[in-house]
Amino acid sequence: MKYEIPAEAEERLPAPDTRSGLLSRWFLQRFPVWRTYEHLEGKVVPKHRHSVWYNMGGLALFFFIVQVITGVLLMVYYRPAEPWMSVQRIVMEVPFGAVIRSIHHWSANLMTLALFIHLFSTFFMKAYREPREFTWLSGALLFAVTLVFGFSGYLLPWDDLAFFATRVGIAEVEKAPLLGMWLADLARGGPEVTVDTIGRFYTLHVMVLPVTILTIIGLHLFFIQVQGVSEPDFFAALPPEQKKYEKFFSEFMFGEIPIWLCMGALLVAISAVWPRGLSPEADPFGSAPAGIKPEWYFLSQFQLLKLFPGKIEAVGMFLWTMIPIGILTVPFLDRSIPADDRGRLVTKIGIVALLGLLLFTVWGGLS
Amino acid sequence: MKEAEGTERSRRGFLGFLGAVGLGWLAAAIYPVFRYLSPQAPPDPFGEDGRALVEKITSAEVSQPGMGGNGKYGNRGLLIFRNQSGTLKAFDSKCTHAGCNVAFEGERIYCHCHGGTYDLEGRNIAGPPPRPLTELGVVEEDGLLHVYRLTGGGESEAGS
Ligand code: HEM
Ligand code: FES
Numbered sequence: 001m002k003y004e005i006p007a008e009a010e011e012r013l014p015a016p017d018t019r020s021g022l023l024s025r026w027f028l029q030r031f032p033v034w035r036t037y038e039h040l041e042g043k044v045v046p047k048h049r050h051s052v053w054y055n056m057g058g059l060a061l062f063f064f065i066v067q068v069i070t071g072v073l074l075m076v077y078y079r080p081a082e083p084w085m086s087v088q089r090i091v092m093e094v095p096f097g098a099v100i101r102s103i104h105h106w107s108a109n110l111m112t113l114a115l116f117i118h119l120f121s122t123f124f125m126k127a128y129r130e131p132r133e134f135t136w137l138s139g140a141l142l143f144a145v146t147l148v149f150g151f152s153g154y155l156l157p158w159d160d161l162a163f164f165a166t167r168v169g170i171a172e173v174e175k176a177p178l179l180g181m182w183l184a185d186l187a188r189g190g191p192e193v194t195v196d197t198i199g200r201f202y203t204l205h206v207m208v209l210p211v212t213i214l215t216i217i218g219l220h221l222f223f224i225q226v227q228g229v230s231e232p233d234f235f236a237a238l239p240p241e242q243k244k245y246e247k248f249f250s251e252f253m254f255g256e257i258p259i260w261l262c263m264g265a266l267l268v269a270i271s272a273v274w275p276r277g278l279s280p281e282a283d284p285f286g287s288a289p290a291g292i293k294p295e296w297y298f299l300s301q302f303q304l305l306k307l308f309p310g311k312i313e314a315v316g317m318f319l320w321t322m323i324p325i326g327i328l329t330v331p332f333l334d335r336s337i338p339a340d341d342r343g344r345l346v347t348k349i350g351i352v353a354l355l356g357l358l359l360f361t362v363w364g365g366l367s
Numbered sequence: 368m369k370e371a372e373g374t375e376r377s378r379r380g381f382l383g384f385l386g387a388v389g390l391g392w393l394a395a396a397i398y399p400v401f402r403y404l405s406p407q408a409p410p411d412p413f414g415e416d417g418r419a420l421v422e423k424i425t426s427a428e429v430s431q432p433g434m435g436g437n438g439k440y441g442n443r444g445l446l447i448f449r450n451q452s453g454t455l456k457a458f459d460s461k462c463t464h465a466g467c468n469v470a471f472e473g474e475r476i477y478c479h480c481h482g483g484t485y486d487l488e489g490r491n492i493a494g495p496p497p498r499p500l501t502e503l504g505v506v507e508e509d510g511l512l513h514v515y516r517l518t519g520g521g522e523s524e525a526g527s
Pocket of ligand 2: 168462463464465466467478479480481482483494495496
């Protein structure tokens with residue numbers, strides 16, 4: 001038995017004797033989703049001088065899609081039992097292997113960067129306030145999962161830079177109070193980074209994390225579709241006739257297409273100009289080479305910890321831990337719409353945190 | 368009314384029972400998974416005689432004063448060299464800062480990761496390392512090198 005088409009739909013659908021009219025009726029008789037359609041159709045995105053930031057989440061999604069495609073392609077030749085040899089084969093022998101690997105590398109970096117900007121732009125627009133607390137928290141989780149993606153992927157080529165950087169990275173985890181040691185051993189599969197660690201990181205990287213991140217992305221996008229895009233205070237304060245909006249479907253979405261196409265071209269270009277290198281195979285017993293550095297998105301942490309060596313290392317740890325704690329609690333601390341004194345204070349703290357992160361990242365990169 | 372309350376209570380009771388069984392079931396499933404994922408204790412690098420064979424570096428490579436390099440014992444990294452007075456010195460090569468492997472540089476022991484520096488006795492003299500390196504005793508036998516654990520501080524009794 002077919003579903004009935006609601007009267008308000010009948011009024012708006014194309015005439016029943018046209019092809020689109022037939023097709024839409026055929027569809028609605030099988031999937032009664034007219035209400036959902038109307039909801040999505042009514043979705044708008046505010047248009048103002050800061051609108052470009054609204055594209056950052058979508059951009060991160062684009063880079064993630066690139067990661068899935070290139071990652072699956074890499075899996076065809078990557079072998080966790082012969083990590084370095086198999087990556088060398090991808091780079092040296094497999095047609096376009098070097099490009100695909102480089103794109104995976106660059107897109108990972110750009111995905112992290114886009115999420116970074118997305119996080120800070122939604123923070124400064126105060127989009128985390130009621131009713132969007134869970135959109136914000138799911139986004140924070142997405143950011144964290146992406147960092148774990150980057151950390152686990154980085155070890156997979158098993159070259160000496162990656163090997164020792166991972167060893168140092170996990171040694172930092174070890175120092176975390178309470179669970180640190182346990183977590184570090186669990187990640188390594190023992191007290192040292194060995195090929196056992198590859199087994200763990202590989203499973204995480206190509207199976208556990210993708211399933212996790214897809215679930216959270218689904219939730220995150222679902223929340224956004226249901227709640228719509230928030231209006232920043234300065235926009236909400238405008239008189240109604242000055243508020244401009246763009247329809248999400250399809251004006252905003254079509255607006256994303258050229259951005260995605262440009263980014264795709266950019267990825268190919270930088271991958272061709274700066275291919276991802278492969279240093280000599282890791283020797284777990286040899287001395288560490290010079291130039292061990294974590295990826296840029298861990299540099300600020302790394303630099304902060306270096307500032308507080310030895311006994312006062314806990315101070316650095318504490319300072320750094322304030323950032324995730326701040327991110328997790330801000331929707332419950334800063335709730336007033338429009339922003340009150342506390343809201344403005346939170347913005348100032350955010351600016352200091354952002355400048356601090358940038359400063360420490362650049363400093364870590366230079367030293 | 369009473370009857371409704373009664374069924375409500377028994378329904379709750381049943382749900383509680385289901386919950387308890389479910390939790391028990393979950394615990395029974397989680398424990399093996401937890402054990403499966405927990406790393407096994409690594410084997411002791413030192414054999415029954417308390418010694419471990421040195422691999423990846425030969426006694427010929429440390430035959431003269433000032434010669435040295437990285438090798439392994441068990442599944443751990445080793446730094447071994449002959450100092451100017453002709454004594455073989457051996458250290459676990461794991462830097463006490465964040466676990467990179469240190470390198471022998473003739474005059475000093477150096478860690479490329481963050482510039483940690485040790486003297487030839489393994490004492491941390493510059494950079495971030497908080498502690499000296501762990502020293503091991505060395506014996507040379509039939510052209511093979513062995514290391515053994517030094518007990519109690521163990522700075523003085525390096526073997527020859
Ligand atoms: C379904 C998704 C993914 C799959 C199947 C996948 C698969 C792989 C494989 C097989 C490798 C090893 C080959 C190599 O090292 O060149 C790798 C490396 C890597 N992956 Fe992924 N990946 C995925 C998503 C991601 C994401 C989302 C990120 C980060 C945001 C990421 C970051 C990295 C990094 C940094 C490397 C090391 C690249 C290098 O230096 O060569 N991956 N990935
Ligand atoms: S690991 Fe050796 S100095 Fe940091």
